[in-house]
Amino acid sequence: DQQVKQNSPSLSVQEGRISILNCDYTNSMFDYFLWYKKYPAEGPTFLISISSIKDKNEDGRFTVFLNKSAKHLSLHIVPSQPGDSAVYFCAALSGTYKYIFGTGTRLKVLA
Amino acid sequence: KAGVTQTPRYLIKTRGQQVTLSCSPISGHRSVSWYQQTPGQGLQFLFEYFSETQRNKGNFPGRFSGRQFSNSRSEMNVSTLELGDSALYLCASSSYGTSGVYHEQYFGPGTRLTVT
Numbered sequence: 001d002q003q004v005k006q007n008s009p010s011l012s013v014q015e016g017r018i019s020i021l022n023c024d025y026t027n028s029m030f031d032y033f034l035w036y037k038k039y040p041a042e043g044p045t046f047l048i049s050i051s052s053i054k055d056k057n058e059d060g061r062f063t064v065f066l067n068k069s070a071k072h073l074s075l076h077i078v079p080s081q082p083g084d085s086a087v088y089f090c091a092a093l094s095g096t097y098k099y100i101f102g103t104g105t106r107l108k109v110l111a
Numbered sequence: 112k113a114g115v116t117q118t119p120r121y122l123i124k125t126r127g128q129q130v131t132l133s134c135s136p137i138s139g140h141r142s143v144s145w146y147q148q149t150p151g152q153g154l155q156f157l158f159e160y161f162s163e164t165q166r167n168k169g170n171f172p173g174r175f176s177g178r179q180f181s182n183s184r185s186e187m188n189v190s191t192l193e194l195g196d197s198a199l200y201l202c203a204s205s206s207y208g209t210s211g212v213y214h215e216q217y218f219g220p221g222t223r224l225t226v227t
Contacts, residue, residue: 006153041220042221043218043219043221044201045218046215046216046217049215089154091154097144097167098156098159098167098169099144099156099216100156101146101154101156102153103151103152103153
């Protein structure tokens with residue numbers, strides 16, 4: 001049972017445009033969410049997080065939005081750059097000490 | 112500050128054998144988690160250790176085990192390897208302790224295990 005879902009396995013965006021990556025979750029008890037970026041042959045790198053008491057968090061070109069009623073979060077990258085091409089994972093903190101990850105979305109930013 | 116290191120980076124084993132993977136966390140981090148990544152499955156949580164104690168465990172068979180040492184280094188062991196155990200095994204460390212404050216995890220590069 002996949003509690004954190006990324007329904008789009010891949011996404012292509014033109015350089016300079018906005019990239020929107022989506023993530024849905026099923027457990028309303030999740031209260032902390034994170035986004036990671038992963039390049040081939042490397043471990044995931046932390047990007048940005050959001051607590052359930054907020055609905056938006058920004059860090060430079062990256063913004064995460066949380067819609068608790070819809071159990072949905074999204075990552076916006078503006079403007080998208082070719083170096084952003086990677087696999088993006090969303091994750092949720094389940095109870096304590098256990099992070100549940102989605103299956104990832106492969107983003108390709110076209111120059 | 113040095114990042115999370117994992118050894119070995121690549122490993123080829125035969126069905127039925129056992130394997131031990133090692134992880135050294137970021138200095139000062141006492142929480143170490145292990146994940147299995149396979150194509151299409153994302154990162155599946157194996158277990159998490161803090162101060163040599165396993166605090167949480169994922170839904171993996173008992174062939175998967177781990178431990179943590181007093182210096183926070185951790186090892187993961189898989190016994191009686193099966194073909195389906197071929198995957199990238201990732202270790203992550205965090206300063207997440209007992210305060211309840213949320214902390215992100217920092218990942219190592221992973222160990223690519225191939226079972227033939």
